Amino acid sequence: MMKKKKCGLRMVAYEWRNLNGNFMSHFFGIVFPNLMCLLLSKTIGGQMAEDMRIQINTSIMLSMAMVMPMAIMLLGYGAIYSLEVENGVPLRMRLFGFAESSLMTAKIAAHLLLLTISFVIFGAFQILVTGIRLPAVSSLLCLLACLYLVGIILLVISHSIANICRRFSVTFGIEMSLYFVMMVLTGMMGIKTEQLPKILQAVAATLPMTYIGRDFADFWQGGSYNFMPLIQSFLFFGALAGILLLVSQHMVGREKNDN
Amino acid sequence: MLLGINQLRVKYGDQTALEIDGSICIERGERIGVIGSNGAGKTTLIKALLGLVPYQGKVITELTPRQMAVHMQSNMYVRTMSVRHIMETILNTRIRKDGQLQRLIDFFEFGPCLDKRFAALSGGQKQKFTIILVMMQKAELTFYDEVTSGLDFETRQKLMEKLVEWYRDKESTLVVVSHYYEELEQLADKLLILDQGRVIAYGRKEELFETYCGKAILILDNTPKNRELIRDFKALKSPDHLIALSCADADEEERIISILIRNNVNFKRSDSDIEIMSINAKEAFYAGRENQ
Numbered sequence: 226m227m228k229k230k231k232c233g234l235r236m237v238a239y240e241w242r243n244l245n246g247n248f249m250s251h252f253f254g255i256v257f258p259n260l261m262c263l264l265l266s267k268t269i270g271g272q273m274a275e276d277m278r279i280q281i282n283t284s285i286m287l288s289m290a291m292v293m294p295m296a297i298m299l300l301g302y303g304a305i306y307s308l309e310v311e312n313g314v315p316l317r318m319r320l321f322g323f324a325e326s327s328l329m330t331a332k333i334a335a336h337l338l339l340l341t342i343s344f345v346i347f348g349a350f351q352i353l354v355t356g357i358r359l360p361a362v363s364s365l366l367c368l369l370a371c372l373y374l375v376g377i378i379l380l381v382i383s384h385s386i387a388n389i390c391r392r393f394s395v396t397f398g399i400e401m402s403l404y405f406v407m408m409v410l411t412g413m414m415g416i417k418t419e420q421l422p423k424i425l426q427a428v429a430a431t432l433p434m435t436y437i438g439r440d441f442a443d444f445w446q447g448g449s450y451n452f453m454p455l456i457q458s459f460l461f462f463g464a465l466a467g468i469l470l471l472v473s474q475h476m477v478g479r480e481k482n483d484n
Numbered sequence: 485m486l487l488g489i490n491q492l493r494v495k496y497g498d499q500t501a502l503e504i505d506g507s508i509c510i511e512r513g514e515r516i517g518v519i520g521s522n523g524a525g526k527t528t529l530i531k532a533l534l535g536l537v538p539y540q541g542k543v544i545t546e547l548t549p550r551q552m553a554v555h556m557q558s559n560m561y562v563r564t565m566s567v568r569h570i571m572e573t574i575l576n577t578r579i580r581k582d583g584q585l586q587r588l589i590d591f592f593e594f595g596p597c598l599d600k601r602f603a604a605l606s607g608g609q610k611q612k613f614t615i616i617l618v619m620m621q622k623a624e625l626t627f628y629d630e631v632t633s634g635l636d637f638e639t640r641q642k643l644m645e646k647l648v649e650w651y652r653d654k655e656s657t658l659v660v661v662s663h664y665y666e667e668l669e670q671l672a673d674k675l676l677i678l679d680q681g682r683v684i685a686y687g688r689k690e691e692l693f694e695t696y697c698g699k700a701i702l703i704l705d706n707t708p709k710n711r712e713l714i715r716d717f718k719a720l721k722s723p724d725h726l727i728a729l730s731c732a733d734a735d736e737e738e739r740i741i742s743i744l745i746r747n748n749v750n751f752k753r754s755d756s757d758i759e760i761m762s763i764n765a766k767e768a769f770y771a772g773r774e775n776q
Contacts, residue, residue, distance in 0.1 A: 230576060239565070239573035246564020305564075312560035320534070321574050321617065322550050 230323045232330040240335035243305060250301025255343045258292040259350045265289075266355045283357045283445055286347075288413050288438035290368065293343045294376035295434075298336055299383050300404055306332070307387040307396035315388075325474070333380055340376050344369065361447040371437050374459060381466040388473035411435045433458045486512045486625060486657055487533070488544035494528050494537055494681075501528040502681045504541070510625070510657065517672025517689075518661040519762055524678040526661045527557060530627050533659075553623035557630045559614040561602040567613055568598040575620050588616050592646060608639040615643075619650070629661045644670060665758040677762045685765040693756055696720075696764040698730035700737055703760070704744065704751040713747055714740065720760055721767045728760045 230236075244250055265285045270278035309315055318328060351357045360368070383400055390396045408414050410425060411434040418429045418439060429435045436455040444450045487510040494502040502525035510516055518526050532539040535549045561570050571585075572578060579585055579598070589595050592612045597605055605613065611631060618626060631647070632640040648670045651658065660671050668675065675692055677684040685692055697720060704710050706727045714729055717740055722728035731737035737753075744751050754760075 233576070235573055235576060239569060242565040242569055243562050244564075246562070309562060313556075313558060314560050314562055316536075317556070317559055317561065318574070320554050320556070321621070323574075 230321070230327060232327040232334070236323075236327065236331035237334045237338075240331045241338060244301065244335055244339060247301060247305050249304050250297045250339060253296030253300055254293050254339065255346055257296065258289045258347055259354075261292070262286055262289045262351060262355050279356055279358055280442075282351070282355050284442045286351045286355065286357050287368070287441045287445070288411075290344070290347065290372065291375065291411065291434040291438055292408070292413065293347060294340060294372055294379055295404055295407060297340050297343060298376040298380040299400055302332070302336055302380050303383040303387060303396055303400040304393075306384060307390070307393045310387045310391055310396075311393045329381075329384065332384075333377055336380055337373060337376065340372060344372060358446055360445050364441070364445050364447065368437070368441060371433060371455075375433055375437075375462075378459075378462050378466045381470050385466070385469035385473035388476055389469070391476075407432060407434060412438050430454070431458055431461045433462055485509050486514075486545065487547065488542070489533075490542040490544065492529075492532060492539055492541035492543065494525070494532050494539045500681055501525050502532065502539075502678075504529075504683050506683070508676065508683070508686055510659070512624075512657055513655045514657055515651075515671055515673045516659045516676055517668035517674070517758075518659060518676045518678065519663075519665070519668060519758065520678035520684075521663075523680065525681040526678055527629055528681070529678070530554065530629055530659070530661065534627075547624055551623055552625045552627065553618045553621035554627040555611075555614050555618045555629060555631050557633060559610070561613075563601055563603045565601065566599045567602055567605065570602065571598070571613070571617065574617055585616075585620060588619060591650065592616055606639075607635050608643060611635065611643060612646075615647070625657045625659070627659045627661070630663065631660070632662070632664065632667065640664070640667075647671065665762075668758055669756055675758065675762075677765050679766055679769070682769075684762070684769045689756060689758070692765065693761050696761050696768060697728075697757070698732050699734070700731045700753060700755045701757055701760055702729045702731065702737070702740055702744070702751050702753055703727070703757070704729075704749055709747075710749055713743060713749065721763050722760055723763075728757075 262282070262285055266278070266282045269285070270281040273281060306315075315325075315328065319325065352359070382403075386399055387396045390399065409416060410418070410421065410429040411432055412418050413434075418426055418435055421429060433455055436458060440450065440455075489504055489508040491506070492502060492504040493500065518529065520526050528537065531537040533543055534552060534554060561567070568579060575582070575585065577585060579589065589598070592615065594609070594612050594616060597609050597613070600609075602610065602613070615628075615631065618628075628647075632643055635643065644667050651671070658671065660668065662668050669689075672689065674686070674688050676686045677692075685696070687695075698718075701720065703722070704714075704727050706722075706725050710727055714727060717736070718730045718732075720728040720730050729740055731740060741751075741753075
């Protein structure tokens with residue numbers, strides 16, 4: 226009898242190979258943020274005194290760090306998974322006994338691995354090439370936890386959009402738009418959140434990336450921080466992803482008859 | 485009983501895709517051939533049994549969809565890695581450590597394809613890949629939906645030979661959907677004939693043949709000379725270019741054959757021709773409905 230297949234190392238390795246077959250995650254998740262940091266550091270911090278330049282570089286780095294989960298989990302994953310959905314691959318895998326939850330767990334694990342590698346490369350590049358202030362361990366762990374959380378939520382959103390739209394072109398169009406809108410709203414494109422119209426500021430307040438990019442520089446080397454708005458934004462963002470996932474599950478179908 | 489279907493109805497919007505009045509039973513070890521033209525409801529039936537589409541009515545079985553294996557009409561896999569990795573992931577095994585899988589790969593001569601990506605496989609190789617995966621599921625009930633569709637004649641023949649050979653001494657329960665009558669002649673021992681979502685006939689091949697065609701049929705070209713020669717015998721419904729004669733018993737068969745031989749007419753004899761049988765089953769079904 227066919228056994229229910231659970232997420233294991235082999236499945237994670239499969240998803241790891243799968244995501245490495247797509248160049249987009251690597252370019253936008255690893256090359257692009259480093260390149261942007263270097264470019265912005267040269268243009269903005271180039272004329273400043275050394276101490277100020279390092280301070281600016283640290284702020285830029287914190288803001289650009291959020292590009293990694295956005296590029297890997299939203300854009301890169303969306304590109305891979307929506308193609309799979311369009312070709313009926315997830316259905317084929319479910320017919321081979323893989324539960325939706327197992328497939329998703331393996332995908333999350335593989336993408337978190339890439340995000341970790343991306344973060345290590347990013348950190349090393351910032352310290353060795355761009356030049357930033359070294360963080361307190363607690364602040365570094367906090368940033369890493371936020372990166373993972375944002376990444377998981379974005380992957381769930383991307384997964385749900387692909388399952389709802391079922392077409393690569395539509396899914397990728399929506400996710401690319403979301404990517405740029407989020408970059409603008411969270412200050413990654415050079416416009417501070419405070420400079421946006423009130424309504425857009427309210428939208429930006431629901432995104433955890435806004436707080437990470439704007440506030441984390443203040444306690445990068447230690448100190449206190451009011452985490453409540455960040456936690457609230459995570460709750461809102463997570464709830465939104467959960468609702469989208471529930472809606473998309475209605476469109477998947479098989480598990481309801483398979484006890 | 486492995487699986488029972490009772491008053492099954494599947495609708496896509498306002499359109500009824502499948503409407504099975506009465507009941508159908510599939511016993512353990514049976515080989516069911518499902519036949520019908522496009523839009524007959526063959527794939528819809530499989531999807532309903534697998535729980536992939538909502539339906540009204542009852543599917544009575546102790547099997548869960550996970551205990552059923554299926555080769556769909558279209559089977560796609562990721563393009564980002566070799567089929568070896570896909571196979572090992574789906575079957576949760578290592579090819580070099582799995583003797584049974586190795587035997588199956590050798591049986592289907594799939595070894596040289598293992599390091600290719602799915603997109604680089606030929607149509608026949610793609611079908612073989614899914615067949616191997618499906619066979620390795622060792623499911624209680626296996627569906628093959630148009631397993632040879634899109635393949636050239638030679639590849640189709642070879643693949644069917646392999647399938648027939650593999651299942652020859654096994655007790656697996658199969659439901660095989662096909663457009664090709666000769667495939668079902670080889671693989672199926674029972675037939676389910678569908679048309680426009682309705683069940684035209686269901687039963688053992690030989691019983692259905694006898695019901696709709698007689699003991700045997702003789703098939704010859706539809707020419708004016710042949711029509712004249714056989715005008716006193718019972719002709720069945722057949723494709724326009726052919727004449728199919730029903731033989732109720734051995735005596736009648738001998739009489740017709742002697743006439744055909746005397747007049748130097750080429751003919752083919754069959755006591756299992758699914759094409760002629762299904763055409764006549766359809767004819768009888770719709771005639772019966774008109775009478776009602």
